[in-house]
Amino acid sequence: MRSMYSFLAEGDEFVPPSSRDFVLPPIFGDNPYSTKPIFLVFLSVILLSLFFVMASRKAAIVPSKMQFAGETVYAYVRNELGRDIIGHEFMRFVPYLFSLFTFILVNNWFGIIPMLQFPTMSRISFAYVLGIITFAVFHYVGIRHHGIIKYLKDILFMPGVPKPVYILLTPIEVATYLIVRPLTLSLRLFANMFAGHLLLMIFILGGEHLLQGAITLKLVSPFAFAFGIALTFFEFLVQCLQAYIFTLLTALYIGGALADEH
Amino acid sequence: MSFSLLAAAGAPNPLLPATAEIVVGFVAFGLLYMVMRRRVVPLFEKAFTARTEAIQGGIERAEKAQAEAAEALVQYTEQLSKAQAESQTIREEARVQGAAILEELRAKAQEEAARITATAHASIEAERQQAITSLRNEVGALAVELASKIVGEALDDQVRQSRVVDRFLDDLEKSKK
Numbered sequence: 216m217r218s219m220y221s222f223l224a225e226g227d228e229f230v231p232p233s234s235r236d237f238v239l240p241p242i243f244g245d246n247p248y249s250t251k252p253i254f255l256v257f258l259s260v261i262l263l264s265l266f267f268v269m270a271s272r273k274a275a276i277v278p279s280k281m282q283f284a285g286e287t288v289y290a291y292v293r294n295e296l297g298r299d300i301i302g303h304e305f306m307r308f309v310p311y312l313f314s315l316f317t318f319i320l321v322n323n324w325f326g327i328i329p330m331l332q333f334p335t336m337s338r339i340s341f342a343y344v345l346g347i348i349t350f351a352v353f354h355y356v357g358i359r360h361h362g363i364i365k366y367l368k369d370i371l372f373m374p375g376v377p378k379p380v381y382i383l384l385t386p387i388e389v390a391t392y393l394i395v396r397p398l399t400l401s402l403r404l405f406a407n408m409f410a411g412h413l414l415l416m417i418f419i420l421g422g423e424h425l426l427q428g429a430i431t432l433k434l435v436s437p438f439a440f441a442f443g444i445a446l447t448f449f450e451f452l453v454q455c456l457q458a459y460i461f462t463l464l465t466a467l468y469i470g471g472a473l474a475d476e477h
Numbered sequence: 478m479s480f481s482l483l484a485a486a487g488a489p490n491p492l493l494p495a496t497a498e499i500v501v502g503f504v505a506f507g508l509l510y511m512v513m514r515r516r517v518v519p520l521f522e523k524a525f526t527a528r529t530e531a532i533q534g535g536i537e538r539a540e541k542a543q544a545e546a547a548e549a550l551v552q553y554t555e556q557l558s559k560a561q562a563e564s565q566t567i568r569e570e571a572r573v574q575g576a577a578i579l580e581e582l583r584a585k586a587q588e589e590a591a592r593i594t595a596t597a598h599a600s601i602e603a604e605r606q607q608a609i610t611s612l613r614n615e616v617g618a619l620a621v622e623l624a625s626k627i628v629g630e631a632l633d634d635q636v637r638q639s640r641v642v643d644r645f646l647d648d649l650e651k652s653k654k
Contacts (some may be wrong), residue, residue, distance in 0.1 A: 234491040246496035256505045264512040271520035276531050278524065289521045310514035318509055340494040376556030408489060 232416035237337055237409065252338045255331060267317070270333040292316050292462065300466040301473065311352065315345065316462040319404065323454035327447050328414055334408040334454070339401065346401030349465045354392075357472030364421045366472075383411055400464060407457050411450045418443035617642070 243249040270285025278286055297305040314384045319336060326334030336342050357366045370392050371385050422439030425432045621638055624645060 233488045235488050237491060238489055247495065248501065252498065253501045256501055260505045260509045260512075263509055265551070267517040268512065271517045274520040274524040274527070276524065276528050281523070285517075285526065289517070290525075293521075299620075310510060310518045313518060314506065314513045316509045317513075318506060321512070333547075338495070338498055339492055340498030340500045343494050344499055344506060348506070405491075455499060 229421065232413055232420060233242075234409075236416060237412070239333075251333055252335050255325050255335045256322065257334060258331075259318060259325065259335070263317050263321055288317065289313060295460050296459075296466045300463070301470045304473060308352075308356075308466070311348075312462050312466055315349075315465060316458055319345070319461055320455065320458035323408060323458055324451075326408060326415075326454060327450055334412050336404050337408040339405045339409075342405040344400040345404070345461065346397040348463075349400060349468065350397035353396075353465070353468040353472045358467055360473050366379070374393050375461065396464075396468060400461060404457050404461055408451055411446075411453055415443060415446055415450060417445060620645075 241247055241249045242254070266281075267289075270281045271289075273279070273282060275282060277432070293305075293309050295310055297309045301308055322325070322335035322341070325331045325421045356455050360366075361369065370388055372381055373384055373388060376384060418439050422436045422443060425436035425439055448454070620642060624641065
């Protein structure tokens with residue numbers, strides 16, 4: 216693996232970034248609760264709480280700039296992701312969808328914010344947590360809405376299907392509802408953030424390494440940096456998109472659980 | 478130093494969760510959810526409701542004001558036309574009355590003039606009669622006095638006096654012939 220990159224290096228060997236770079240040591244001694252991702256998660260909660268509490272505090276008819284900014288995000292999640300997808304009972308889920316969207320968005324942004332520069336969601340634990348919550352929410356909602364018997368029956372034996380098809384369909388449906396949905400939610404978010412961060416590291420650290428090499432390599436390094444910067448903009452897009460997709464799918468699953476026909 | 482050991486052992490599996498992060502994930506997201514649910518969402522909803530009501534109220538108020546203005550316009554137009562008609566009537570009446578007053582005054586003046594003329598005629602006639610009477614008496618008295626002075630004869634009797642005058646006059650006439 217390392218030999219692949221050896222042609223780039225003149226002196227020291229270039230060590231390509233790997234999953235090792237996502238395991239950050241605790242800042243205070245051995246305490247596993249003092250790692251950078253954990254601080255970043257709390258930072259995101261503090262920043263989001265401060266911003267939205269300040270923005271919503273006055274609840275004025277004619278909003279200030281800050282209230283307008285907060286309202287724009289809120290109204291987008293409320294109307295586009297809540298009302299339009301879940302339907303008339305959407306208001307119950309707006310706080311969850313809104314928290315989810317802003318939480319993922321800000322933690323993703325941390326990946327390109329200077330000085331922070333670590334996407335929290337590239338640590339799969341956080342993605343699992345959100346996947347599990349969504350999983351719990353939409354099953355709970357479905358069971359409360361239909362009753363446990365009918366809810367399970369609808370999953371196990373999808374209505375309006377010829378009986379022999381159940382041999383094939385039932386295992387797929389069970390897998391979908393119990394494993395695929397929460398797992399894909401978590402993995403999609405994690406993998407995008409993980410890969411994006413890896414990509415940025417390759418170009419930025421690679422550019423840095425080229426700068427330390429021979430004169431010809433020094434001349435190439437600006438291209439690596441330029442690509443790194445271009446990818447940063449691309450990452451911003453991916454970060455917003457992933458927050459949107461996670462929230463959208465959560466809304467879709469909740470809407471599906473509330474729907475009378477699967 | 479388990480982390481450095483892990484790193485030394487080679488690339489870790491990124492799909493394995495860490496307990497600390499799972500706990501923090503639930504706690505941190507739970508906190509954010511509480512803040513959003515308790516504070517942010519209700520206040521934004523309040524602002525939305527207030528805004529919707531304000532806009533609806535504004536539209537209703539504007540419609541009401543417009544209706545009132547239209548009503549007032551109709552009322553004013555009506556009043557104006559009524560006032561115009563009234564002034565027209567008053568002008569007409571005044572013209573008629575003025576003409577009548579003028580006519581009356583003229584009639585009165587003519588009557589007065591006629592009356593004054595008649596009175597003047599009557600008084601002139603009376604005075605003329607009086608003058609004739611008194612002249613006749615005075616002429617008679619003067620003539621008798623003159624004659625008596627001339628004749629020297631006292632003529633106190635009225636009949637005689639007239640006879641003497643007549644005779645005198647007859648003589649006067651005879652002598653003229």
